[in-house]
Amino acid sequence: MGRNIILIGMMGSGKSTIGKLLAEKLDGYNLADIDEEIEKSTQSKISEIFLKHGEPFFRMLEAEKIRMFCKKENLVISAGGGAFEADENRRIMKENGIVIYLKASAEALYERIKNETHRPLLKKNFSVEKIENILKLREINYNKADYKIDTSDKTPYNIVQEILRIVNDRNSR
Numbered sequence: 001m002g003r004n005i006i007l008i009g010m011m012g013s014g015k016s017t018i019g020k021l022l023a024e025k026l027d028g029y030n031l032a033d034i035d036e037e038i039e040k041s042t043q044s045k046i047s048e049i050f051l052k053h054g055e056p057f058f059r060m061l062e063a064e065k066i067r068m069f070c071k072k073e074n075l076v077i078s079a080g081g082g083a084f085e086a087d088e089n090r091r092i093m094k095e096n097g098i099v100i101y102l103k104a105s106a107e108a109l110y111e112r113i114k115n116e117t118h119r120p121l122l123k124k125n126f127s128v129e130k131i132e133n134i135l136k137l138r139e140i141n142y143n144k145a146d147y148k149i150d151t152s153d154k155t156p157y158n159i160v161q162e163i164l165r166i167v168n169d170r171n172s173r
């Protein structure tokens with residue numbers, strides 16, 4: 001019976017990539033990508049949900065999926081960038097898993113996502129400053145994670161190794 005490992009952090013911080021690699025490396029663990037689960041169950045892209053129904057509706061679907069997947073065990077859960085903002089989501093995630101914040105600078109995030117078009121929150125006035133502003137607002141909550149990993153200048157492989165060390169260390173206590 002293993003605790004869930006929950007990855008949080010800004011858009012472009014590598015949660016999905018790291019989540020996939022981590023789930024492959026951890027025996028008996030599966031991946032649950034909250035955004036993908038929302039898209040599967042609604043048969044709509046996240047950007048369409050934002051456009052047609054607005055952000056509050058998306059946040060409701062997100063909270064529902066967080067509740068649903070955090071109840072399970074042996075999951076690597078990759079949560080959307082805004083998922084750790086709501087008090088209730090934070091409480092559920094912290095109670096049901098080890099929460100790891102993948103930290104990156106606004107510049108690094110910008111470089112990673114500047115060519116992508118599917119991020120509804122960044123469609124307007126996309127710039128390093130805009131990311132910096134969102135990051136500033138969210139960092140207060142991101143810092144409530146159990147662990148923080150600075151992803152700058154690290155390869156996905158190195159980041160996964162770092163998380164595996166954290167998990168093994170906790171399991172051997």
Ligand code: S3P
Nearest residue numbers: 010011012035046080081082120
């Ligand atoms: C969001 C991040 C996205 C997605 C939605 C909102 C956010 O997920 O959940 O577009 O508020 O930062 P990623 O962090 O996986 O891009």
